[in-house]
Amino acid sequence: MDKRYTALGTSMLVLKLLEKEPMYGYQIIKTLEQQSSQVFRLQEGTLYPILHGLEQQGAVISQTASAPSGRIRKYYHITPSGRKLLQEKLQEWETYQTAVNQVIGGVLFE
Amino acid sequence: MDKRYTALGTSMLVLKLLEKEPMYGYQIIKTLEQQSSQVFRLQEGTLYPILHGLEQQGAVISQTASAPSGRIRKYYHITPSGRKLLQEKLQEWETYQTAVNQVIGGVLFE
């Protein structure tokens, strides 16, 4: 991303993707880019530390597998504790979003 | 705030308040707290540097005035360039919010 958005955001988005299916790093970057209509362009230097942090916390587990091409990939799976963390982050996002829109008088809640 | 939210956010919110009326620092903190239902609890160490930065950019102008109580206050007024900056930030927020909700499958856009 070329703008600094939120701390809340990135790991929440990563966990959300992993909730649907296990993914490897590069795939997360591409998927996020595509699903956000190119708004998020996560750098590898941002993502990998996040993944390692989530793994250390026990929110995800990694598992190395070889792709059909023969290339080695590291798939990340979400854990029950990761799902719980995701729910918390989604709730926080909701709270934050609502508060901002209250202040700016957003039209989203009419 | 006890959570680190966004860079985008704080100066946008400050400018938004100043768009309605000139305010002094302490008032901005209290107003933001109240209007966001206590979600934002901006620290002075966060706000004052932001105000000084906005002033340096020419987005706001400060004007010292004495309150009815006799106390000296530094009122910040938004400038035309500040209004333009605010519009840009509001647009960015909209883009960001939409992108996040697309990824998490938010229900706000049904």
Next chain:
DNA sequence: ATCAATACATAGATTATCAAGGTATATAAA
């Protein structure tokens, strides 16, 4: 007389992200 709220400010630490670099393989194009 003391304490809480008001009102300004700065300094240092923390943390998220980026930019830039490194390694290596697969595939398509020249």
Next chain:
DNA sequence: TTTATATACCTTGATAATCTATGTATTGAT
């Protein structure tokens, strides 16, 4: 066959936003 591009992992150092903590000073209430 070389070369470029996409894939796939990673780390280091810099930047920037925010927090915590601290400082000063006045006002108003107990």
